Amino acid sequence: MRVALFATCLVDTVVPQVARATAVLLERLGHEVVVPAGQACCGQMHVNTGYRREAVPIVANHVRAFAGAEAVVAPSGSCVASIHHQQAMVARRAGEHGLADEAEALAARTYELSQFLVDVLGVTDVGAYYAHRVTYHPTCHSLRLLKVGDRPLQLLRAVRGLELVELPGAESCCGFGGTFSVKNSDTSTAMLTDKMANVLSTHAEVCTAGDSSCLMHIGGGLSRLRSGTRTVHLAEILASTEDAVSPDQTTRPAVTA
Amino acid sequence: MTTTPQDLRTDQTPLAPGAPRSGTTFLGLPTAPRGVGHLRGDRSFPDAARDALRDGQLRANLGHATQTIRGKRARVVAELPDWQQLRAAGSALKAATMARLDEHLEELERQVTARGGTVHWARDAAEANRIVTDLVRATGTDEVVKVKSMATQEIGLNEALEAAGIAAHETDLAELIVQLGDDKPSHILVPAIHKNRAEIREIFLRTMPRVDADLTDEPRRLAMAARSHLRERFLRARVAISGANFAVAETGTLAVVESEGNGRMCLTLPETLITVMGIEKLVPTWPDLEVFLQLLPRSSTGERMNPYTSMWAGVTPGDGPQDFHLVLVDNGRTAVLADEVGRQALHCIRCSACLNVCPVYERTGGHAYGSVYPGPIGAVLSPQLTGVEDNASLPYASSLCGACYDVCPVAIDIPSILVHLRAEHVEAQEKPTAESVAFKALARAMSSPRLWRLAQRAAGLGRLLARGRPTMPAALPFPASAWTRSRDLPTPPAESFTAQWAREHGGRS
Ligand code: SF4
Numbered sequence: 001m002r003v004a005l006f007a008t009c010l011v012d013t014v015v016p017q018v019a020r021a022t023a024v025l026l027e028r029l030g031h032e033v034v035v036p037a038g039q040a041c042c043g044q045m046h047v048n049t050g051y052r053r054e055a056v057p058i059v060a061n062h063v064r065a066f067a068g069a070e071a072v073v074a075p076s077g078s079c080v081a082s083i084h085h086q087q088a089m090v091a092r093r094a095g096e097h098g099l100a101d102e103a104e105a106l107a108a109r110t111y112e113l114s115q116f117l118v119d120v121l122g123v124t125d126v127g128a129y130y131a132h133r134v135t136y137h138p139t140c141h142s143l144r145l146l147k148v149g150d151r152p153l154q155l156l157r158a159v160r161g162l163e164l165v166e167l168p169g170a171e172s173c174c175g176f177g178g179t180f181s182v183k184n185s186d187t188s189t190a191m192l193t194d195k196m197a198n199v200l201s202t203h204a205e206v207c208t209a210g211d212s213s214c215l216m217h218i219g220g221g222l223s224r225l226r227s228g229t230r231t232v233h234l235a236e237i238l239a240s241t242e243d244a245v246s247p248d249q250t251t252r253p254a255v256t257a
Numbered sequence: 258m259t260t261t262p263q264d265l266r267t268d269q270t271p272l273a274p275g276a277p278r279s280g281t282t283f284l285g286l287p288t289a290p291r292g293v294g295h296l297r298g299d300r301s302f303p304d305a306a307r308d309a310l311r312d313g314q315l316r317a318n319l320g321h322a323t324q325t326i327r328g329k330r331a332r333v334v335a336e337l338p339d340w341q342q343l344r345a346a347g348s349a350l351k352a353a354t355m356a357r358l359d360e361h362l363e364e365l366e367r368q369v370t371a372r373g374g375t376v377h378w379a380r381d382a383a384e385a386n387r388i389v390t391d392l393v394r395a396t397g398t399d400e401v402v403k404v405k406s407m408a409t410q411e412i413g414l415n416e417a418l419e420a421a422g423i424a425a426h427e428t429d430l431a432e433l434i435v436q437l438g439d440d441k442p443s444h445i446l447v448p449a450i451h452k453n454r455a456e457i458r459e460i461f462l463r464t465m466p467r468v469d470a471d472l473t474d475e476p477r478r479l480a481m482a483a484r485s486h487l488r489e490r491f492l493r494a495r496v497a498i499s500g501a502n503f504a505v506a507e508t509g510t511l512a513v514v515e516s517e518g519n520g521r522m523c524l525t526l527p528e529t530l531i532t533v534m535g536i537e538k539l540v541p542t543w544p545d546l547e548v549f550l551q552l553l554p555r556s557s558t559g560e561r562m563n564p565y566t567s568m569w570a571g572v573t574p575g576d577g578p579q580d581f582h583l584v585l586v587d588n589g590r591t592a593v594l595a596d597e598v599g600r601q602a603l604h605c606i607r608c609s610a611c612l613n614v615c616p617v618y619e620r621t622g623g624h625a626y627g628s629v630y631p632g633p634i635g636a637v638l639s640p641q642l643t644g645v646e647d648n649a650s651l652p653y654a655s656s657l658c659g660a661c662y663d664v665c666p667v668a669i670d671i672p673s674i675l676v677h678l679r680a681e682h683v684e685a686q687e688k689p690t691a692e693s694v695a696f697k698a699l700a701r702a703m704s705s706p707r708l709w710r711l712a713q714r715a716a717g718l719g720r721l722l723a724r725g726r727p728t729m730p731a732a733l734p735f736p737a738s739a740w741t742r743s744r745d746l747p748t749p750p751a752e753s754f755t756a757q758w759a760r761e762h763g764g765r766s
Contacts, residue, residue: 007753007754007755009703011754012713012754012755013713013717013749013753014716014749014750015747016750016753016754019754019755023758035758035759035762037706037755037759039706039755040702040706041703041709043703046696046699046700048676048679049683049692049696050652050679050680050681050682050683050684051683051693051696051697051700052676052680053684054696057700057701058700058704060704061705061706065706086676140656140657140658140659144662145659171660172616173616173656173658173660175616176656177657177658178656178657179653180653180655180657181740181744182739182740183303183653184302184303184617184653184654185303185740185742185743186306186307186310187303187306187617187620187654188656189743189744190310190620191616191620191656192743192744216747217744219745219747220740220744221745223728223744223745224731224743224744224745
């Protein structure tokens, strides 16, 4: 299948290795990956901060960039949820009904990585090898908006060498919440502290999830504490094999400075 | 079920009788007035939350209480195989009721009147307080007993009565603790959730006349102390004031759902009963209660059924209060009803399940919200009742995790309303703010591939500040500092993924 990769603005700009891992993984599974050059952002940050009017041209750019794609895959539950639940809504509210229809049609062909692997490609064993003790945090939008359920866990269980440990209080929000992390940074930090306490209680080397945004928050906290437990996106784990950990993937502790 | 979503007349915006209307153009419906009631805090949420987060005792009390009640709720909800259908029914019933609220309210008035009650319409908190104060004065008494009620907390009735020289005695145990402690409620079901047993014991010892000096913090002993304190007041009281969980329009029946039986005492012993109710609390028909009386106790206290459900219609000669008044309060509700996204907030049956699962509420507690309605529902209801600019920080007091929507027994999509209210706030600003300038510039970049690549390259330059380290320095200027104070920020790479890919694939996309 020809898969269009939507890197998402955050991954593309800050953690490109996650998009790279997604591409490597999909190619290894025998699919052709294209990366439309015109892509930028799904518009979620604008919508969720109150800038829904300003989000309309961002949605239009997204729809333009991915026009004609057979299937779009993104390594983010949150962005895919926004594409499914918000893009058409903000376009329609602005009176852009044509754009809303196009966004809806594109959303129907857009998948979060674990959903695409399990539901569309029908694979749970992607042939990965990752010899680390790992705990999985189900991010809120994957869990409650997209309802990815245990798909990421099915994928992780099939990874050779990986020791999966259950995360206590897994379904509690990590406290990221987009601009919430800055506008309400004290509350966000209090939520993060409890999430980190649970992550550390598992003695996992790695905390994984399907969203780089939440991982940047959890990982940023763990790194600040010099904890040694690091955050690695699900795509990076699934892209790892015996021969090579995923390109650019950090197997060092997050802080070496 | 007799109601289907097709019945919803969403094309019409319903209005309470007397609400101002001009053709089809709204003249800005009145919101809850300032200076009366408890819908506004004096500090923004982040500010108040900062202090609450440092209160270790509060954090411990709340963490313990919310975890316990969450577990109980989850267990009893899991027992019902048709829970999702019940939720859908509750939601559809509420939507259908709101679409014809004006007609149902008038039917309620006719039925209550026909059964010997008197109905009063109050445009806002000030008017409702005046009506109730006059009614109490007319009886010649200077004290009343109160059933736990959010509506009277919202309008600040106790303060209004006190100003008129009338003492209002709260009789709900948790409400009593708050009243004696000269405190504010922090939860809609358990107003004293922020207090633990030892703190309650201390309040009782300090404030209850004739309390046993050997009182311990054993829950039974505390309940007994409250009981003997209250018993005296029940027997003395000539006037009771209550709220209502439901009102049935077709029969004029009012319903109060509770656990302690103290409400039942108030509703039956005094000669005069005054019920203060928000206009959104009614259901059209008697069978509608079937749905809500299943949804409410499981969601609120985690019980299959609540111990006391009191229902009455008008006056029954020789049985219970012989003088009954129903005060219907708008206080901004019609304005909420006029907002097609926000009006869902009026479906709330005040079960408090959304508070108990909210990760923000669990840590900050209810006082940080500044309004009597805290937690997720408060964050969408308070700003709508007061007008969003009077509670502008509340729609942002959420990480949008969606746990509230999942548990809400009437399926109110709270996250979507929060996002909607954030936009209402942004769109209400007449002058540009630093944030709006930044977001507009970012939107322009994100709408144009060429500008976006430039912006990404500029972001990549941030790595120079890191001087080769994997994370950025912790001391960055605002707003980055709000992140870096507690979290490291990864150093951005020299090249974005899309740029790398285009380079490797010869510019091919
Ligand atoms: S919004 Fe829903 S969950 Fe929250 S108190 Fe109201 S009915 Fe209960």
